[in-house]
Amino acid sequence: MDERNDGSAAPKTRRRGEELVSAIHEAAILEAAENGVGGLSMEGIARRAGTAKTSLYRRWSVPSDILLDAMYSHFPQERAAPGADDLRGDLVESLAVLAGLGEDPLGRAMFAVIAESLRDPGLHARFEAEVFDPKGGRFTRTVLLHYAGQGRIDPSRITDVTVDIGEAMVLKYAVDHGRSPDREHLARIVDEVILPAVGLDPRRAGAE
Amino acid sequence: MDERNDGSAAPKTRRRGEELVSAIHEAAILEAAENGVGGLSMEGIARRAGTAKTSLYRRWSVPSDILLDAMYSHFPQERAAPGADDLRGDLVESLAVLAGLGEDPLGRAMFAVIAESLRDPGLHARFEAEVFDPKGGRFTRTVLLHYAGQGRIDPSRITDVTVDIGEAMVLKYAVDHGRSPDREHLARIVDEVILPAVGLDPRRAGAE
DNA sequence: CAACTAAGATACGGTGACGTATCTTAAAGA
DNA sequence: TCTTTAAGATACGTCACCGTATCTTAGTTG
Numbered sequence A, B: 001m002d003e004r005n006d007g008s009a010a011p012k013t014r015r016r017g018e019e020l021v022s023a024i025h026e027a028a029i030l031e032a033a034e035n036g037v038g039g040l041s042m043e044g045i046a047r048r049a050g051t052a053k054t055s056l057y058r059r060w061s062v063p064s065d066i067l068l069d070a071m072y073s074h075f076p077q078e079r080a081a082p083g084a085d086d087l088r089g090d091l092v093e094s095l096a097v098l099a100g101l102g103e104d105p106l107g108r109a110m111f112a113v114i115a116e117s118l119r120d121p122g123l124h125a126r127f128e129a130e131v132f133d134p135k136g137g138r139f140t141r142t143v144l145l146h147y148a149g150q151g152r153i154d155p156s157r158i159t160d161v162t163v164d165i166g167e168a169m170v171l172k173y174a175v176d177h178g179r180s181p182d183r184e185h186l187a188r189i190v191d192e193v194i195l196p197a198v199g200l201d202p203r204r205a206g207a208e
Numbered sequence C: 001c002a003a004c005t006a007a008g009a010t011a012c013g014g015t016g017a018c019g020t021a022t023c024t025t026a027a028a029g030a
Numbered sequence D: 001t002c003t004t005t006a007a008g009a010t011a012c013g014t015c016a017c018c019g020t021a022t023c024t025t026a027g028t029t030g
Helices: A017-035 A042-049 A053-057 A063-074 A087-103 A105-116 A121-135 A140-149 A162-177 A183-197 B017-035 B042-049 B053-057 B063-074 B087-103 B105-116 B121-135 B140-149 B162-177 B183-197
Strands: none
Touching (some): A017 A053, A087 A105, A087 A183, A162 B162, B017 B042, B017 B105, B042 B063, B087 B105, B087 B140, B105 B121
16 A cells, blocks of 8 residues: 555655654654554554555554654754743743644644553653653743742742643643633633732732 | 453353443443553453453443443432531542542543543543533532632632632643642642632731 | 243454564665 | 665464354243
8 A cells, every 4th residue: 555644646756764754753643643642553653654564663663652752853842931021921822832732733642642641651751751851841830930030920839739730721621622722711721820829819909 | 251350250140130230330440440441342341241242232332331321320429518617628628539539440430531532522521411410520619619609709719710720730630640649739739729719828818 | 830031152254453574676875 | 886775565373352143041020
């Protein structure tokens, strides 16, 4: 079979090295996004990448290794610095990045890994260690630390609990609604939960 | 094969009706708890229940139907009333109930359904409609509404966002750590996030 | 006790993935 | 150009599960 994932016919050229690996990576992410981590198979990835199983086994022995490689290669490096002086806006923005991941296959593959976490903690740990940490994907944590460093937030309010609020709320929303929250909802998470938790409740008049 | 899930030999008696259904329910929950929703199979459930596939197909056509039936039968009815006058304690307690679910197979099966939600929103919706809602499993929501009704919390603080905080944080913790949070951590979630969000920040001196 | 119902055991062909082996040949390097 | 490397195609036996069919027999009901 020489059907590729885009339905095109077999190519004249034979892909090698980086080009081939990249095609396999893409296939692995699409498979994980559509079928979940549990639905990954060597046959499925090979089929979608338009290559032979042999080429997969030459480099990896299990599908999840392909997926982790693929995510590491594709995961965007976090752009470190938040905006100058807009805590609320930066928080919403950092959550929008997270929520926006639900739109593209890479993000959906990431959520698939997260969904698998309860049953396969090892995979989640590897994802954290090999993908998430190196790429600095920390979302609200980065923002909160930034403003705490500027003295705009009480540093003692920045704890392992409070830095997780945004991610937790977005995850729960996605689980409950089957899609990512829109910007308006993200703003409500920031206003109703995150800001009060760091001592800057918008509804308390003189806060900050 | 007459191996049962407890390894006992085949029984003399042939189970029927409720007794058999109950054994199948238990098997379905154990299977889901161990292998996830995606890992459910008619063969697996039948094997574990020590019965024949035929007996399953006689009543259900897909494994997930068995699971939903099983969860409905086993899910405990929420005991409606929180304690008299201890908001913080009641919040911690309601989260402890949720966190405690991670310990037994029924809870793990529930988390398995939740994990499947992103890929199978229909299943999650059915779980909500057929199990969760009828059994009134609403955790912190129940507590917050109770105290809002008593005027101890500003009712305008009780929103679809704030009632989700506890569940969201517990879920995120479980995903990140592969286990449920202990009581101390639950107390931190209450103190650092939920109470501030409902306008009762423990760190603001004269709050409430 | 006789009749009926349903549990249980077993077998079937089909499918899809497993991991490995073999062979051809395109692409890269010397 | 010649050699080497690895991509690609294909085939293999194995396994697990699918859904259905058949037959026996235990348990219930009249």
